[in-house]
Amino acid sequence: MNQTQVYFLVGTFVLPALLVVLHTIRTKITLGPFFGVAGVYGLMLWQLLQTGWWVSFNTLHFNTALTLFIPPLILGFLLIFALDGLRTARAYMLMVLTTSAAAWLFSLFRESLAQYVPLPYLIVLSNQQHLAIILGLLFAQMAGMMVYTLIKQRVSWLALPGGHVAGVLLWLACYSLIEFHFTMGMANLSNEWTEFLIATTPSIALLAVYGLLAQYRGLFMPVRAWRHLFSFWRAAQSDAQTEQSGDVIVNRDHVISELRLLNRQLADSSHVMETHMREAAYGILVIDDKGRIRRTNKPACELLATPTLEGLNAQNVLAAQLRNVGTLDALVAAGEGQRHLASNGGGQEQWIEIQVTRLKGEGPNAGYYMILKDVTATVLKERHQLVSSRVRDLHQTGRVLAHDFSNLLIGAHAQLSQLKATATDSKSRQSLITIESALQRAREMLQQLGTGSQFGSPKLINLDLGQLVDESVSIVRASAEEAGVTIELVTKSGFRVEADASQIIRVFTNLIKNAIRASAPASSVRVELQGKGRGIEVRITDRGRGMTAEQLRMAFDPGFSTKDGGQGGLGLAISSLMTEAHGGHLELRANEEGSGLTAIAWLPEAHQLPSAESTYRDLAGLSVILAMPQSELAAALAEKLQREGCLQVAEVYTPEELSALVLEDPGWQVLIVDPAFPLGHLTESLPTSLKIRFLQAGGV
Amino acid sequence: MAASSSILFVDDHNLVASGISGLLRAREHRVFTVNNLTDARSALENSSFNLLLLDINLGAENGLSLLEQPTSRLPPRVIMLSGLSEQEWIFRGFELGAFGFISKSIEPEELLSAIDTMLTHPPLPEAGWIWDTQKKAVVSAYTCFPKETVLTHKEREVFMHMREGNLDKQIAEIMGLSIHTVRVHLRAIKRKRGHNRRLEKVF
Numbered sequence: 001m002n003q004t005q006v007y008f009l010v011g012t013f014v015l016p017a018l019l020v021v022l023h024t025i026r027t028k029i030t031l032g033p034f035f036g037v038a039g040v041y042g043l044m045l046w047q048l049l050q051t052g053w054w055v056s057f058n059t060l061h062f063n064t065a066l067t068l069f070i071p072p073l074i075l076g077f078l079l080i081f082a083l084d085g086l087r088t089a090r091a092y093m094l095m096v097l098t099t100s101a102a103a104w105l106f107s108l109f110r111e112s113l114a115q116y117v118p119l120p121y122l123i124v125l126s127n128q129q130h131l132a133i134i135l136g137l138l139f140a141q142m143a144g145m146m147v148y149t150l151i152k153q154r155v156s157w158l159a160l161p162g163g164h165v166a167g168v169l170l171w172l173a174c175y176s177l178i179e180f181h182f183t184m185g186m187a188n189l190s191n192e193w194t195e196f197l198i199a200t201t202p203s204i205a206l207l208a209v210y211g212l213l214a215q216y217r218g219l220f221m222p223v224r225a226w227r228h229l230f231s232f233w234r235a236a237q238s239d240a241q242t243e244q245s246g247d248v249i250v251n252r253d254h255v256i257s258e259l260r261l262l263n264r265q266l267a268d269s270s271h272v273m274e275t276h277m278r279e280a281a282y283g284i285l286v287i288d289d290k291g292r293i294r295r296t297n298k299p300a301c302e303l304l305a306t307p308t309l310e311g312l313n314a315q316n317v318l319a320a321q322l323r324n325v326g327t328l329d330a331l332v333a334a335g336e337g338q339r340h341l342a343s344n345g346g347g348q349e350q351w352i353e354i355q356v357t358r359l360k361g362e363g364p365n366a367g368y369y370m371i372l373k374d375v376t377a378t379v380l381k382e383r384h385q386l387v388s389s390r391v392r393d394l395h396q397t398g399r400v401l402a403h404d405f406s407n408l409l410i411g412a413h414a415q416l417s418q419l420k421a422t423a424t425d426s427k428s429r430q431s432l433i434t435i436e437s438a439l440q441r442a443r444e445m446l447q448q449l450g451t452g453s454q455f456g457s458p459k460l461i462n463l464d465l466g467q468l469v470d471e472s473v474s475i476v477r478a479s480a481e482e483a484g485v486t487i488e489l490v491t492k493s494g495f496r497v498e499a500d501a502s503q504i505i506r507v508f509t510n511l512i513k514n515a516i517r518a519s520a521p522a523s524s525v526r527v528e529l530q531g532k533g534r535g536i537e538v539r540i541t542d543r544g545r546g547m548t549a550e551q552l553r554m555a556f557d558p559g560f561s562t563k564d565g566g567q568g569g570l571g572l573a574i575s576s577l578m579t580e581a582h583g584g585h586l587e588l589r590a591n592e593e594g595s596g597l598t599a600i601a602w603l604p605e606a607h608q609l610p611s612a613e614s615t616y617r618d619l620a621g622l623s624v625i626l627a628m629p630q631s632e633l634a635a636a637l638a639e640k641l642q643r644e645g646c647l648q649v650a651e652v653y654t655p656e657e658l659s660a661l662v663l664e665d666p667g668w669q670v671l672i673v674d675p676a677f678p679l680g681h682l683t684e685s686l687p688t689s690l691k692i693r694f695l696q697a698g699g700v
Numbered sequence: 701m702a703a704s705s706s707i708l709f710v711d712d713h714n715l716v717a718s719g720i721s722g723l724l725r726a727r728e729h730r731v732f733t734v735n736n737l738t739d740a741r742s743a744l745e746n747s748s749f750n751l752l753l754l755d756i757n758l759g760a761e762n763g764l765s766l767l768e769q770p771t772s773r774l775p776p777r778v779i780m781l782s783g784l785s786e787q788e789w790i791f792r793g794f795e796l797g798a799f800g801f802i803s804k805s806i807e808p809e810e811l812l813s814a815i816d817t818m819l820t821h822p823p824l825p826e827a828g829w830i831w832d833t834q835k836k837a838v839v840s841a842y843t844c845f846p847k848e849t850v851l852t853h854k855e856r857e858v859f860m861h862m863r864e865g866n867l868d869k870q871i872a873e874i875m876g877l878s879i880h881t882v883r884v885h886l887r888a889i890k891r892k893r894g895h896n897r898r899l900e901k902v903f
Contacts, residue, residue: 406783406805407713414719414808418726446805475834639891642848648855650884651891660880665854 008055008064015041016072016203020210023079027254031080031088035095038076042099045069045133050107052123060195066133066175067199070140074167075203077141078148078160083214085221086228093141100137104130132178140171145229152223160211161204168200169193218257283372287314289365291328303342303352303372314370322352328368331356339375351379380583380604405446413439445570462606463501465536466493469529472508479513484521487512490528495536496606499582504603507575507586511540511599514571518544518597535584535604543596547588555588579603620645623667627652628674628695641672655682662686706730706748708775710740710763711755716804720753723808737761749775751819754798756782756789764789767796779815787845788856791827794841795853800829801841810836849892858885 022034048065055062073096081089107125114122144167152159172192176185214220277284283300287293296309304321306312318325322340325331331338331354342350353373359366416436423429469491480487497504508527515525519542526541547555556576572588579586584603591598624646628634630653638651650668652658655678662668671686673679674695683692707724711717712735721731732749734740736758743749752775754763767778780793783804790801800818802811814831818838821829827841827850842850851859861871872882 402783402805404783406803407716410804410806410808410811411713411715411717411719414723415715417808418719418722421726443805443807635891642891645847648852649888649891651887652884654880657880657884660878661884664877664881
């Protein structure tokens with residue numbers, strides 16, 4: 001294949017491809033370059049034709065000027081017509097005609113110039129030939145347009161290539177007939193049509209592919225009515241589809257496809273919203289600008305204890321169900337979630353967090369979007385932490401005081417005993433006894449401050465409340481017998497609480513002791529255990545002298561005591577604090593029937609199950625390293641290992657810690673490794689005495 | 701306690717020292733009372749005792765340091781007395797050979813009977829005896845402090861430094877350990893003690 005053949009073949013691809021590329025990016029750069037390139041093609045056609053260039057492949061002979069430029073010109077027209085509308089197509093047609101006319105005029109100018117000035121070799125075209133090319137182009141474009149319109153309604157994918165083939169063939173026919181008249185023209189037509197069709201193949205293929213893509217994206221202009229094609233006014237009027245605002249050409253179909261996209265996004269977000277409303281664990285209220293509830297979900301109805309909320313006034317519902325709720329606008333202004341206590345009562349308190357945002361709309365206020373969350377657990381947990389830290393502080397204060405005072409007390413007491421032993425007259429003995437009882441009282445107060453457990457620090461464990469009550473009763477049994485009071489114990493096992501055993505026993509012994517002290521000899525104190533709400537109630541009932549309403553009100557104040565001398569007066573206050581520390585509450589009630597008091601301690605039921613049977617028994621007595629990434633699970637497992645009787649347990653979170661620990665603190669016996677722990681090449685440097693075990697789900 | 705034992709009583713409170721020793725003397729024991737460690741050391745040098753009653757907190761001094769640098773003449777039984785019942789000190793004392801611990805927040809008569817009862821027990825190899833004021837009985841230290849809450853020697857050392865307000869890095873430096881090991885110990889301390897007691901008052 002020689003060089004000219006290659007140039008020709010490349011040209012048949014590149015020339016139409018350039019137009020197609022410029023067309024695809026027209027929304028970014030406008031149609032200007034496209035028109036410009038098409039115009040250049042028109043001029044080039046004349047230049048090449050007047051220079052004369054034929055390319056032969058065996059029996060096929062191509063007049064390159066015509067076979068290279070006619071197909072792209074017609075392709076350009078069809079693209080514009082199919083995708084940008086009739087009005088733009090007409091502009092294109094006009095552009096092609098003016099370019100051609102300019103080329104013709106230039107030829108004439110050169111011809112006349114050649115009479116005066118010697119010019120290089122040039123093929124001179126006849127006027128007829130000029131006219132044939134130009135009219136051919138005009139008719140070919142019209143024919144392409146018509147064939148496209150005809151085919152489009154029936155076989156849409158064929159419309160563009162079909163129109164193209166028809167256009168090119170019609171151009172050849174027009175050109176042949178006008179240039180050579182009928183007989184010669186028909187002969188030329190039958191000679192040339194194969195070459196023309198072959199040269200057109202690349203642009204047909206390009207058109208077919210581009211047409212399919214445009215079809216897929218929905219970019220085609222709607223098909224024109226036949227009568228519009230040649231009517232100037234109709235075309236102009238109804239061509240509003242092609243809006244040329246600024247320099248961006250907005251295709252109506254493009255707008256439609258964007259609308260579709262928008263629609264799909266809307267559908268998606270409404271689907272998200274629906275799912276959200278259906279699945280959300282928290283309550284959602286959509287409220288209109290008048291404050292009426294438009295939409296709700298199930299959790300919202302449950303939280304507000306109202307089966308149907310739609311249509312109700314949000315403000316009224318909130319005011320009825322929650323305490324201290326402000327207006328919707330106040331809630332919006334509050335920003336962060338506000339916690340409110342539900343007023344539905346029923347023993348259990350319930351806290352609801354409300355967060356309100358304004359919906360955006362046309363007006364200043366299009367309504368409200370409200371989220372309701374049950375934060376009872378969080379509130380209780382926070383309160384628990386708060387109170388237990390208070391109790392711990394108290395415990396600590398007590399200990400520090402105990403240290404200083406116990407020295408004084410024991411010293412004073414010891415001296416007193418000696419004095420008592422030596423004192424002879426009854427008067428001084430009497431005053432020594434008074435001092436002794438005062439010291440006794442001081443000691444008791446001190447012990448109460450130091451709280452129940454003399455040793456160790458408070459720690460919450462899952463426990464059987466029944467057993468704690470049994471234990472408390474057995475502790476006070478002796479003093480009950482001493483006072484001649486019987487204790488009736490109605491207890492049940494199976495009530496689990498999360499508690500610090502020594503504190504809870506302290507509370508119960510305190511309460512029972514109080515009851516015993518209040519009781520007359522030969523009466524009885526009843527200790528009863530029963531489930532109530534989400535917790536357990538321990539009722540301690542005596543038949544004693546009871547309290548006045550005034551006394552009941554002050555009973556929990558520190559220092560209050562109905563007893564003479566004896567008790568310290570901190571017992572109830574501390575018991576109440578400790579009960580609250582456990583998330584419960586303590587209450588004193590006068591018995592409805594007969595005299596006496598009932599002390600009611602309510603404790604919430606444990607959320608966690610008691611720990612299952614051990615799988616680590618064989619590790620008892622050993623020094624164990626637990627290598628695990630830092631997590632609550634790691635801490636829990638370490639604690640479990642410790643409880644199972646491991647001699648010592650070390651939690652290491654990183655390889656550095658592991659290697660430092662085994663290096664500096666030898667004597668570790670077992671290493672438990674979580675698969676997620678990056679042990680890496682560390683294994684080699686570990687001492688051989690260290691047995692390695694891998695942690696799997698459910699055990700080691 | 702056998703009649704006429706000889707007892708060394710170390711307590712910085714005169715009120716306590718004289719009160720308790722008076723009661724002990726009333727039971728015909730020989731009691732020698734001192735207020736500080738220097739006197740205690742010289743007393744131990746000069747005479748021999750059957751029993752040492754040692755207050756842990758002696759004002760500026762810590763009674764346990766008497767056990768840390770033992771003279772060869774330490775009595776066979778050492779009972780710690782204190783108004784505080786801090787696990788760390790009690791177990792530190794046991795580690796140094798103390799025999800038992802009795803809290804001071806009891807009545808004097810109870811204290812005497814506690815000492816008597818305790819001395820009838822053989823020494824506990826691993827820990828020591830504690831007088832449980834609620835049960836009025838002598839129990840093993842591990843009954844009052846569950847094993848899983850008792851710090852190991854190393855952990856206790858770290859804990860003591862921590863309570864003195866040292867930072868992790870300083871503790872590592874003092875103990876000649878790496879910061880990693882110190883952190884592992886701190887973790888164990890936190891687990892055993894339930895909460896971070898770094899800020900607790902030093903007594």
